[in-house]
Amino acid sequence: MIETTQLTKRYGNLTAVDGISFKVEPGQVLGFLGPNGAGKSTTMKMIAGFLAPTSGGAKVCGYDVESQPIEAKRSLGYLPEGAPSYGEMTPRAFLEFIADVRGIAGDARKRRLDDVIGRLQLEGVLAQPIDTLSKGFKRRVGLAQAILHDPPVLILDEPTDGLDPNQKHEVRALINAMSHDKIIVISTHILEEVHAVCTRAVIIAGGKLLADATPAELETRSRYHGAVSLTATNTGEARAALARVADIESIEIDPQDHRITAFPKKGRAIFVAVSDALKAQNVTVSELALEAGRLDEVFRTITQPQIKGGRA
Numbered sequence: 494m495i496e497t498t499q500l501t502k503r504y505g506n507l508t509a510v511d512g513i514s515f516k517v518e519p520g521q522v523l524g525f526l527g528p529n530g531a532g533k534s535t536t537m538k539m540i541a542g543f544l545a546p547t548s549g550g551a552k553v554c555g556y557d558v559e560s561q562p563i564e565a566k567r568s569l570g571y572l573p574e575g576a577p578s579y580g581e582m583t584p585r586a587f588l589e590f591i592a593d594v595r596g597i598a599g600d601a602r603k604r605r606l607d608d609v610i611g612r613l614q615l616e617g618v619l620a621q622p623i624d625t626l627s628k629g630f631k632r633r634v635g636l637a638q639a640i641l642h643d644p645p646v647l648i649l650d651e652p653t654d655g656l657d658p659n660q661k662h663e664v665r666a667l668i669n670a671m672s673h674d675k676i677i678v679i680s681t682h683i684l685e686e687v688h689a690v691c692t693r694a695v696i697i698a699g700g701k702l703l704a705d706a707t708p709a710e711l712e713t714r715s716r717y718h719g720a721v722s723l724t725a726t727n728t729g730e731a732r733a734a735l736a737r738v739a740d741i742e743s744i745e746i747d748p749q750d751h752r753i754t755a756f757p758k759k760g761r762a763i764f765v766a767v768s769d770a771l772k773a774q775n776v777t778v779s780e781l782a783l784e785a786g787r788l789d790e791v792f793r794t795i796t797q798p799q800i801k802g803g804r805a
């Protein structure tokens with residue numbers, strides 16, 4: 494388990510992380526979401542034991558990261574932002590070095606090295622200096638060192654940053670495959686990533702924890718939750734048909750693609766009534782969808798007051 498208690502970091506007058514408390518259990522993938530400068534990396538560094546908190550604390554698998562740093566670090570793998578490593582080393586030499594530092598020896602050493610090299614598809618670049626690798630491969634070398642000792646806890650700071658869409662997909666699949674028996678915390682700016690890998694999402698802004706929920710729960714906070722979107726051949730006809738649906742609160746039409754969104758009155762379900770009204774008026778639609786909610790809008794609604802409140 495990971496447990497943070499009132500975790501706080503101050504830099505002079507700036508409170509980068511402001512009393513953050515949460516727990517993460519095995520099998521959970523926790524997504525850290527937040528705008529630039531929210532305090533995500535600082536929180537992760539403190540959990541990973543790379544930065545001392547000003548106050549409060551963190552435990553990893555029951556070990557306090559400050560008073561039991563060796564046990565805590567043994568239990569976790571950490572991918573820092575940007576994945577710094579020793580640029581003049583080759584991935585092979587770097588991973589051998591990490592194996593030394595982690596004390597991985599004997600049969601386990603070859604097995605673990607072969608495993609991470611295979612999983613991160615590093616075979617083709619093992620002998621090339623890390624400095625000369627593409628951003629995507631550098632990130633993969635960083636991930637390989639984080640999982641080399643097969644730790645029960647992984648702290649991954651923007652693991653898919655800099656990867657192309659195929660590599661993003663592969664890394665997300667890797668995280669999903671590892672998630673069954675590990676605790677994983679990832680930070681990301683990419684909201685689709687939250688859907689792809691996270692069982693839970695924490696939203697941070699201005700150093701404060703503002704939301705802690707499943708992605709589906711967050712979507713229910715969207716004003717689009719339960720709305721019905723459609724694209725009709727004749728927008729005017731569709732609009733007239735929707736005017737007959739009593740439970741519709743309001744209608745919006747996208748000025749660019751003319752997509753219509755109908756919002757329900759509070760607590761009402763409108764999908765069937767909308768579908769029936771369109772059929773009854775013979776309105777041709779190319780698309781009709783019930784909206785789960787939009788995470789990007791929830792993210793903006795939750796974080797913008799904090800940003801406007803005055804922190805870069």
Ligand SMILES: Nc1ncnc2c1ncn2[C@@H]1O[C@H](COP(=O)(O)OP(=O)(O)OP(=O)(O)O)[C@@H](O)[C@H]1O
Nearest residue numbers: 504507509527528529530531532533534535536805
């Ligand atoms: N060493 C430092 N000294 C002073 N201020 C710092 C230091 N490290 C971070 N900060 C500040 O603390 C705040 C939180 O930074 P942090 O890197 O944790 O944010 P983040 O959410 O990870 O942002 P990003 O998404 O841009 O990586 C920012 O305002 C940042 O400028």
